[in-house]
Amino acid sequence: GIISSVTSFGFFVQLDNTIEGLVHISTLKDQNYNYDSNYHCLRGMQTNKIYALGDKVVIEVVKVDIKQGNIDFSLVE
DSSP, X not given: OEEEEEETTEEEEEOTTSOEEEEEGGGOOSSOEEEETTTTEEEXXXXXXXXXXXXXXXXXXXXXXXXXXXXXXXXXX
């Protein structure tokens, strides 16, 4: 999918079929990330790795809540 939005709590990924879900910042286990509001990205504190709008990522579905309309993703490294 493609990162379609970045927030202080994670980023949203839109799939080819237009379904969108959240990768929560707490699921990013390789390092701690901070939200950079100037560049609309999450920036790794140790390596400066960035997740930004338009980046392609590989995800897996973790949870679907049909009643709430929420989908949770996690990154596949």
